[in-house]
Amino acid sequence: MSESTQPTTTEDTPTAYGLCHWHQGYASGIRLINAIEQGSGSGITHFACGPCRELHRLTPFADR
Numbered sequence: 001m002s003e004s005t006q007p008t009t010t011e012d013t014p015t016a017y018g019l020c021h022w023h024q025g026y027a028s029g030i031r032l033i034n035a036i037e038q039g040s041g042s043g044i045t046h047f048a049c050g051p052c053r054e055l056h057r058l059t060p061f062a063d064r
């Protein structure tokens with residue numbers, strides 16, 4: 001049983017509150033994830049919260 005307490009460092013990560021697409025619920029600290037690329041068209045963008053980003057190994061669009 002390990003607690004995963006994230007350090008509250010103030011990086012330039014905006015803590016947005018909104019709907020997380022992965023667990024279908026609202027959460028704070030969501031980031032824009034451009035997970036689905038559809039060829040040359042405009043890919044579908046989704047938002048994911050922190051836990052879901054770790055769980056699914058998602059990379060925020062801004063961190064690429």
Ligand SMILES: [Zn+2]
Nearest residue numbers: 020023049052
């Ligand atoms: Zn989530």
